[in-house]
Amino acid sequence: MNLSIVIENDEDKRNIDELLEQINAKILFHPPKNSPYFEFKENKLRFFFDLENSQPLDIDFLKGSMGWRLKRTDHEKLLKKAVGKTDKPLTIFDGTAGFLSDTLILLALGHKVIACEQSKILFVLLKDAIRRAKDALPYLDNLKIYNDNSINLYKNLENIDLVFLDPMYPEPKKHVLRSGNMSSIRKILNIESIDDVEDNIFFEFKDFGYKKLILKRPIKAGLLDQNINYQVKGKSTRFDVYI
Numbered sequence: 001m002n003l004s005i006v007i008e009n010d011e012d013k014r015n016i017d018e019l020l021e022q023i024n025a026k027i028l029f030h031p032p033k034n035s036p037y038f039e040f041k042e043n044k045l046r047f048f049f050d051l052e053n054s055q056p057l058d059i060d061f062l063k064g065s066m067g068w069r070l071k072r073t074d075h076e077k078l079l080k081k082a083v084g085k086t087d088k089p090l091t092i093f094d095g096t097a098g099f100l101s102d103t104l105i106l107l108a109l110g111h112k113v114i115a116c117e118q119s120k121i122l123f124v125l126l127k128d129a130i131r132r133a134k135d136a137l138p139y140l141d142n143l144k145i146y147n148d149n150s151i152n153l154y155k156n157l158e159n160i161d162l163v164f165l166d167p168m169y170p171e172p173k174k175h176v177l178r179s180g181n182m183s184s185i186r187k188i189l190n191i192e193s194i195d196d197v198e199d200n201i202f203f204e205f206k207d208f209g210y211k212k213l214i215l216k217r218p219i220k221a222g223l224l225d226q227n228i229n230y231q232v233k234g235k236s237t238r239f240d241v242y243i
């Protein structure tokens with residue numbers, strides 16, 4: 001995958017040195033005509049799928065600021081219940097980082113999170129979002145994020161209290177318009193030729209082992225394993241807990 005990054009001036013180049021190391025991208029001063037590209041402008045990294053696509057992707061944890069937490073209070077309560085009562089903060093492995101929304105809730109609940117995302121494009125967008133949000137969200141200090149296949153990384157980790165997985169799920173047709181984030185992830189995985197085999201990740205973790213695993217599923221999805229310990233159900237999502 002050959003990626004390019006469009007910058008406005010040499011000053012920007014200094015700001016993105018660390019990012020450049022990770023994506024090995026070609027620096028341009030004008031957008032390429034026929035391929036996806038990053039743009040670093042006004043201190044923010046964006047990803048353009050193509051020139052015609054006017055809606056670039058950027059990740060901003062602070063947009064809507066408090067709205068972010070308020071909109072998710074229901075989800076936050078469910079996740080808190082799925083994690084269960086603990087006397088001390090847990091070390092949680094999020095094997096499906098995505099846009100980091102679930103990780104941010106787990107961090108806000110006081111836990112430490114090691115998050116892993118297979119897509120390099122998403123990973124660098126996340127790193128940039130973290131850089132910009134660090135001062136406003138001090139709990140980001142309790143996050144470590146990696147670009148890898150989760151099971152490979154997990155096999156080398158010790159003392160993980162809890163594994164959290166939110167695998168990709170086929171989109172129901174009527175939700176296509178609402179689920180813009182998931183469509184963007186699919187497009188990105190396609191660009192990177194990553195074959196996401198959805199539920200496989202759950203079975204890989206099941207085979208390897210864990211203390212406790214939370215699997216996020218659409219409410220109407222079938223059980224992936226009958227040996228479940230408990231479920232926490234919301235309106236559209238549920239958490240299947242395996243111990």
Ligand SMILES: C[S@@+](CC[C@H](N)C(=O)[O-])C[C@H]1O[C@@H](n2cnc3c(N)ncnc32)[C@H](O)[C@@H]1O
Pocket residue numbers: 095096097098099100101102103116117118119122148149150151166167168169185189196201
């Ligand atoms: C449904 S999204 C997760 C959304 C995330 N929970 C959030 O709150 O934004 C699934 C993500 O997991 C990533 N993923 C799937 N399998 C993976 C694997 N084996 N290793 C690393 N990342 C994986 C996909 O690339 C995708 O970004």
